[in-house]
Amino acid sequence: MGTSGHDPERDAGSPTFSPSAELPPLPPDDLRALRRVGARWQVGDAVRALPVDPQSGEVRSGPAGTADRAGMLFLPDGPGRLTATPIAERQDTAEGRAVGVLRRVLLGRPLASASILRERMPKLVALPVLASDLLSSVAYGPEAMLTVLVLAGSGALGLSLPIAAALVLLMIAVGTSYRQTVYAYPHGAGSYLVASDSLGPRAGLAAAAGLVLDYVLTVSVSVSAGVAAVTSALPGLGPYRVPLALAVIGVLLTGNLRGIRAAGHVFAAPTYLFLAAVLGLIAVGVARSAAGGFTVVAAPPTPAVEGLGLLVVLRAFASGATSMTGIEAVSNAVPVFRPTEWRNARTVLTWMVGILIVLFAGLTLLIHLNGLVPRADQTLLSQLARLTFPTGPWYAIIQAATALVLLFAANTAFNDLPRLLYFMARDGYVPRRFLHLGDRLALSNGLLALAVAAGVILVAFGGRTHSLIPLYAVGVFLAFTLSQTGMVNHWRHRRQPGWRRRATVNAVGAALSAVVLVTAAITKFTAGAWVVVLAVPLLIYLFRRVRRHYDHVEQTLGLHPVTTGRGGPEPAADEPPAVVPQQVRHLFLVPVARLNQAALRTLAYVGSLGQPALALHISPEQEEADRFRAQWTTWGDHIPLETILSPHRVVIQPLAGYASALRLHHPDLTLTVVVPDVVVDHPWQRLLHYRTEQRLRRALRRHPGIVVSSMPTHLTR
């Protein structure tokens, strides 16, 4: 494994998070098209004759603005350049201000884009943040394995040691594989990026679908399990299980919205406490067992309900493999490490896998030595802790730490899912708003989406952990399998020194992961895995639909219309239509219901533009039309008027129909419908008005070439 520093080749296509990801540079084709279009523009000098100087202080200051900087909304930053001050970011309604204050209290002051590089984690902070999911799995992994084995009678429990050994090998294989991934993809994104890169976009989407489900389930399962641990200790809280779990999700969301470093500090303590508690438990347990000469206590005899066959062994193996959920975390999160990122990430990954193996093997061994079997009323970890520490506060500490670490395990998903969505959004498979960096530089939309999805699942399943567990392993091992298969391809294509060894390591990992995936999908299908088996293709379909939409947007809005085969350098037929002002022919339409101030202001506005204009009036009956015409004449008939009798008293459709019929027969015209709009003070007052403006806008929005504009008249006192 080369440690020869940074390899620039490995950077291609995967920059780190950037606020500009939402506004990427134009490709050269577009720039050429832009220049061609611009060369044909013809506009009068009036357009450039601004009636104001946008750089002058008075333009840049708000209501309270004097000449001092404190009142300024914008600071000058060179000709034609301004920088918005926090004042310009404030919402100026009472509700907006209240929301702003709440955000500042919950999230802290916003961070500027320029401070993005500082938000990195040292290794000892990254470890608890990224490891809590992986390490907390040992609280249920060994138990899940033994619960299957005991179905074949207590005699089968002896198989736990060889199966655990196989799982340790799997952990080493997968861990080594991800070490290679971290090195090969120093900018993160894990399985999605690896599978897309090496196996093609479909495999990448499959891996992404598996991971998305897994992250959402991680939050739901960990939070509900953690809350269940708390409510077991304090049964009085039992009825508030679901609200408590939602509150925990809310705390996690807030912590992560504040930004990753703050989140790391919050979550470090419980993970280290759990680590210390379980390591202590193992040390004391092994020491006692050593004092007794490592004699194995016989397990209480349990009748077999199934024969001991390959299926039982495989199910036990698949169930025990849930101990590995979360191993992916580091490879997704490489960019949160301090430079050199990939090197630090690899170190933490090695630590994590090492600790996992010690915890998993130690706990499995102690359980075997003490002859413990799964019981309905107490977890194995709890039995072991009670046996090892019959007196003193240690039992309580271990249980509390377990509960806490389970709650914080959910945090791994809050770290990883938004990142995954960011990379997918950059490729156009999920909404682009997942690219947006929140005011604390966190990927706020991804965090919110995760919290909502996990909350919905939690409420739908009533906060019951056991109904969610079977859904859990399929997604993650799908991602493992695809990612490691992808790595095999990666090495094969590159043929760097030592590629055969690396490819072999990844191939072993891929094969073992595939076995777990197939076993889990088949043996747990009826228990809930079918949900995931259905959801994965559904998600892939949705990702592709989203991508298709963005491709269509790109085609429609792009400056270089797709050349149909010919591909000449400047084909005139491919020129974007109607993007130069001299081509635009105007007709303004003004719907007028009654002649009041709002209507007269709108008519004056339209009249002042010096373009052809036509007023429209809808009458419910002939005599009203006559009356309105008389008023129009009184006013002076300055703009041509068309009255439309609508005998069934419909208003919006005839107006929209008139405009669209006009436009249909004169596609060269650009119609602008300017609607007088009365703006009320309070939302309830909207009930008192017809809201023609909004309804007409909705009706006309479907029609191309019709610009809808509204001239507001305000009722504010």
Added chain:
Amino acid sequence: MGTSGHDPERDAGSPTFSPSAELPPLPPDDLRALRRVGARWQVGDAVRALPVDPQSGEVRSGPAGTADRAGMLFLPDGPGRLTATPIAERQDTAEGRAVGVLRRVLLGRPLASASILRERMPKLVALPVLASDLLSSVAYGPEAMLTVLVLAGSGALGLSLPIAAALVLLMIAVGTSYRQTVYAYPHGAGSYLVASDSLGPRAGLAAAAGLVLDYVLTVSVSVSAGVAAVTSALPGLGPYRVPLALAVIGVLLTGNLRGIRAAGHVFAAPTYLFLAAVLGLIAVGVARSAAGGFTVVAAPPTPAVEGLGLLVVLRAFASGATSMTGIEAVSNAVPVFRPTEWRNARTVLTWMVGILIVLFAGLTLLIHLNGLVPRADQTLLSQLARLTFPTGPWYAIIQAATALVLLFAANTAFNDLPRLLYFMARDGYVPRRFLHLGDRLALSNGLLALAVAAGVILVAFGGRTHSLIPLYAVGVFLAFTLSQTGMVNHWRHRRQPGWRRRATVNAVGAALSAVVLVTAAITKFTAGAWVVVLAVPLLIYLFRRVRRHYDHVEQTLGLHPVTTGRGGPEPAADEPPAVVPQQVRHLFLVPVARLNQAALRTLAYVGSLGQPALALHISPEQEEADRFRAQWTTWGDHIPLETILSPHRVVIQPLAGYASALRLHHPDLTLTVVVPDVVVDHPWQRLLHYRTEQRLRRALRRHPGIVVSSMPTHLTR
């Protein structure tokens, strides 16, 4: 009572329903202001140089339009006049068309405004439509009276005859009073109009509040009582009580939306059936009693739980008075009668009160003669029917007719409340949309509001009749009292021949109604009347708030700004501001996020108007701003560009802040913000776009003098 034909004086201020009520004529002041403003207009000839002939066939036809009339959206109707055909009224989206077909199936084809006069009812159709509420009340009125009396022991039941006699007097008094009202107010509106007219607007609003509550409760109570009668007969339907009741409300709503004549035909049969059944019951009962020499059967002895005092007698009187709910119906509905409306209405009112007295007195007498007492398991009407017709189908017919008429009693409210709301809307106390005549010339919005309110109450009370009954009498007797007190004032002011006699009749009615009102409010306060006692002032407050809003709108939008004391004929300072084009100074702002087709089309649109324009670009970081400037230069820098660095990646607020700061310091400028807007095909695709257009519109809507416009670019394939 004069029958000398139509008195034009009585018409003042109360025209019948008109589709033009939404667009009333301008007062002379406004016309003068209009002429003054128009005289100052100066616009170029370009404004009148239309690029199309709006009267030409091609402009008026839709996509399928050829030269034949069938494809035409509009038919020419003289110069500058068109008439919309049904094609122009169609919504052109798939959903819109589906809704249109559903409307046609449920409601029938729309009726033109010109056919409004034909929608009148002959007397024999009006009787059942307007009387079902009043007449169905006898199904529970006598029982309510006896239920109170029996509290003082069976000995007190003998008082039912004198109390019934007092109630008959009350009925005659109130009926006579309303005969006078129908004559005095031939265009309807009953208590609200009478009380407003003679006692002032506050009294009118109090009467209106009482009536609004009463109508809504009539629907809830009658429908739930009717459904309860059905479910008693068919207990299997019991669990579906609330959905059944909502379905009945839906049927009533649909029937009434179809138009009043159709509604009359639907509802005539059950009312006549009920009338025949109860009259038959009384005739047979009296005949049998006469055969037995009118001997009184002694009531079974019942222990007294209260002493017989004035309070018990008053409560019995107030409870019995619920038999009179609905007597108001005719006076509200005078305009639905055929001409001469007031004369026909008065005749029907006389019939109704006559029938009510016969039914009420007959039933009370028979109950007394047969010694019946209220029982929990069977209504008195049911007991009486079973006693009178021990065999044969008659008992079942009477019960079925009672159930049906109760269901249809709700229809009276559907006839009256929309009318009341129409008159209130004309005065500006409720939203003006209650003025709108639906496509079948029904007051659709009032009908919908009633159905929704009654449905909500019905669901809230779980369809239980008995919890609603105590709320019932207070509102209606409040309206009776105010209306009749108003009539006393009416006669006193006019002093026509016979005014003393008329005033006395009304004064007696008012005094008796007031006694019932006070008694009902006090004795039923804790049982639920408090809801009404609180709701009446609340409604009055809301009516006044709405009126205040409309007054404010009138002041702001009116063409004659309120002259501050001076009141000279043409004061220059009072001239409406900025309503002539030569005063308008333009600056166009174009927010551009990226340079694509949508942005270039928007820039071309703005450039072609020949007005000063400024483009704005929000950058999340400096390098993005530099990149965008370079693209702008490549394009040719045809419009001045201002880049705004928003270090916290906020977009909408800095844009809105820039526009409003500009406008604040240059109040003479009219800013037009033209936003490039991408219009998607399907609603789900909106999730994939930032919707800057809508968010910016919302943020800028609060600021006066800023016109927000959007240039749509469509993604349709």
